Amino acid sequence: MAKKPQDLRSARWFAPDDLRSMGHRSRAMQMGWTADDWEGKPVIAIINTWSDLSPCHHHLRDRAEWVKRGILQAGGTPVEMPVHSFSEQFLKPTSMLYRNMGALEVEETLRSHPIDGAVLMGGCDKSTPALIMGAVSMNLPFIFMPAGAMLRGNYAGEKLGSGTDVWKYWDERRAGNITKEQWDGVQGGIARSYGTCMTMGTASTMMSIADGWGLTLPGASSIPAPDAGHKRMAAACGRRAVDMVWEDLTPDKIMTWESTRNAVTVAMATGCSTNAIIHLIAMARRAGVDLTLDHLDEIGHSTPVLANIRPSGKDYLMEDFFYAGGLPALMKELGDKLDLSVMTVNGKTVGDNIAEAVNFNDDVIRPLSNPVYHEGSLAVLKGNLAPDGAVIKPAAMDPKFQKHRGPAIVADSYAQLKEIINDENYPMTPDHVLVLRNAGPQGGPGMPEWGMIPMPKALLKDGHRDMVRLSDARMSGTSYGACILHVAPEAYIGGPLALIETGDIIEMDIPNRSLRVDLTEAQLDARRAKWQAPAPRYERGYGQMFSQHVEQADKGCDFDFLRTDFGAPVPEPEIN
Numbered sequence: 001m002a003k004k005p006q007d008l009r010s011a012r013w014f015a016p017d018d019l020r021s022m023g024h025r026s027r028a029m030q031m032g033w034t035a036d037d038w039e040g041k042p043v044i045a046i047i048n049t050w051s052d053l054s055p056c057h058h059h060l061r062d063r064a065e066w067v068k069r070g071i072l073q074a075g076g077t078p079v080e081m082p083v084h085s086f087s088e089q090f091l092k093p094t095s096m097l098y099r100n101m102g103a104l105e106v107e108e109t110l111r112s113h114p115i116d117g118a119v120l121m122g123g124c125d126k127s128t129p130a131l132i133m134g135a136v137s138m139n140l141p142f143i144f145m146p147a148g149a150m151l152r153g154n155y156a157g158e159k160l161g162s163g164t165d166v167w168k169y170w171d172e173r174r175a176g177n178i179t180k181e182q183w184d185g186v187q188g189g190i191a192r193s194y195g196t197c198m199t200m201g202t203a204s205t206m207m208s209i210a211d212g213w214g215l216t217l218p219g220a221s222s223i224p225a226p227d228a229g230h231k232r233m234a235a236a237c238g239r240r241a242v243d244m245v246w247e248d249l250t251p252d253k254i255m256t257w258e259s260t261r262n263a264v265t266v267a268m269a270t271g272c273s274t275n276a277i278i279h280l281i282a283m284a285r286r287a288g289v290d291l292t293l294d295h296l297d298e299i300g301h302s303t304p305v306l307a308n309i310r311p312s313g314k315d316y317l318m319e320d321f322f323y324a325g326g327l328p329a330l331m332k333e334l335g336d337k338l339d340l341s342v343m344t345v346n347g348k349t350v351g352d353n354i355a356e357a358v359n360f361n362d363d364v365i366r367p368l369s370n371p372v373y374h375e376g377s378l379a380v381l382k383g384n385l386a387p388d389g390a391v392i393k394p395a396a397m398d399p400k401f402q403k404h405r406g407p408a409i410v411a412d413s414y415a416q417l418k419e420i421i422n423d424e425n426y427p428m429t430p431d432h433v434l435v436l437r438n439a440g441p442q443g444g445p446g447m448p449e450w451g452m453i454p455m456p457k458a459l460l461k462d463g464h465r466d467m468v469r470l471s472d473a474r475m476s477g478t479s480y481g482a483c484i485l486h487v488a489p490e491a492y493i494g495g496p497l498a499l500i501e502t503g504d505i506i507e508m509d510i511p512n513r514s515l516r517v518d519l520t521e522a523q524l525d526a527r528r529a530k531w532q533a534p535a536p537r538y539e540r541g542y543g544q545m546f547s548q549h550v551e552q553a554d555k556g557c558d559f560d561f562l563r564t565d566f567g568a569p570v571p572e573p574e575i576n
């Protein structure tokens with residue numbers, strides 16, 4: 001339904017002939033505005049996650065100017081509003097601790113100001129879900145503008161991929177196979193421009209998911225950050241956001257069960273980061289779609305990996321993906337695995353958007369007949385060790401671990417784990433299962449990316465490069481290996497992971513989606529009776545609030561009080 005100027009949300013602040021609105025108008029004039037800026041024009045917020053400590057978003061200050069240009073071209077009024085920058089590399093103890101804080105900030109920034117619509121600028125890992133979760137809860141028309149991936153890395157003529165090659169070269173350094181000079185060369189060559197990690201890590205996965213959900217302009221997620229097309233896309237986002245306000249194209253009209261299924265299918269076909277599981281569930285639940293781990297596993301079963309991008313793929317990076325046709329070409333290859341009738345932010349259906357897409361390189365974007373991996377990249381495991389589920393990425397591990405049985409080596413903390421993995425003489429075999437616990441949403445706290453446990457020196461020296469590792473932590477989307485993650489419930493709150501001991505036999509069966517410890521219920525109950533809860537991680541501040549309200553991984557780690565089904569809708573703010 002088309003909106004009229006008097007229906008604009010911002011008109012509640014600027015239009016009435018009363019004392020309070022006179023104050024709003026006079027303060028707008030203090031900034032140089034005139035009535036031309038507020039009368040009958042949608043006010044579009046440019047939600048900017050730029051900061052001097054966010055290398056992935058270093059260009060967003062400039063891109064905001066391009067978004068403004070587009071908003072002005074379409075007859076809107078742009079207002080740039082800074083929010084938390086979600087810098088994955090610099091935030092400690094882990095950026096996941098701040099995703100929900102950022103989502104809350106976005107929602108309340110939009111709610112409390114005279115805003116009619118928004119362009120959300122982000123891309124570095126948690127920024128995409130945080131921005132979308134907040135904007136969905138506010139339900140104003142918005143468009144997501146992906147930051148885009150950085151250029152390919154390069155060292156000594158070799159292509160380097162973010163994260164993935166860091167882990168690889170770190171193992172080689174610890175094994176004594178490369179020099180300090182070579183290591184420094186990798187350090188200088190692996191991040192050559194602004195933009196997000198250019199492997200199919202969490203950032204590229206989440207931007208692709210937003211695209212597949214219909215929340216970006218078609219194909220926007222694949223444009224490299226330094227490409228001139230990225231500026232043109234930014235301006236187009238600005239223009240489109242204004243039109244979306246007049247069309248009243250709110251996210252509830254886009255984020256349906258059908259479009260959510262599309263987003264999950266796209267995620268699986270990209271060979272997505274394990275982190276995507278948590279964020280997909282959290283975003284969907286904000287939109288009132290009850291997406292579960294079982295849905296994700298079912299869609300994963302029937303969706304092959306088509307993007308031959310590291311770490312699931314072998315040879316290529318996001319820049320190659322863009323040149324091959326990007327996400328529209330991948331979605332076209334998926335064909336009727338997608339619902340082509342669903343609406344997207346550009347006012348057209350998915351089917352319309354990908355009708356003209358072309359796959360220019362079928363080694364980078366594989367057809368369904370020649371996938372990189374025959375199933376989706378992720379599998380959900382359940383059993384007496386993870387009653388509410390755990391996640392593994394079979395597409396990025398040694399296939400010999402599809403079925404595995406081995407004795408556990410248990411570490412209660414990362415410090416204890418480091419002692420084990422750095423001890424060249426620690427008694428272990430490649431069949432052992434290395435366990436890290438108390439690293440989940442509450443125990444971490446914030447579920448740090450410790451789940452790709454570095455290979456122990458005791459095995460590295462014998463040439464081993466993969467083993468089964470198990471934790472309630474997450475791992476970076478650029479990581480790889482036979483790492484079982486997100487075990488729920490986590491050990492810190494007394495999940496079964498808290499009860500196992502070194503020497504217990506762990507059984508993983510990926511084809512049958514099973515994860516068990518070889519103990520009877522009676523044995524587990526006896527240990528549970530003796531288990532003592534660890535001390536609280538925080539006594540005050542945001543951390544304490546996080547600990548009290550964060551949900552488990554299988555629920556998306558949102559705050560319980562931010563769920564869509566939590567209580568009455570938040571009212572619009574009082575103006576007078």
Ligand code: FES
Binds near residue numbers: 056123203
């Ligand atoms: Fe920002 Fe990887 S550190 S996307």
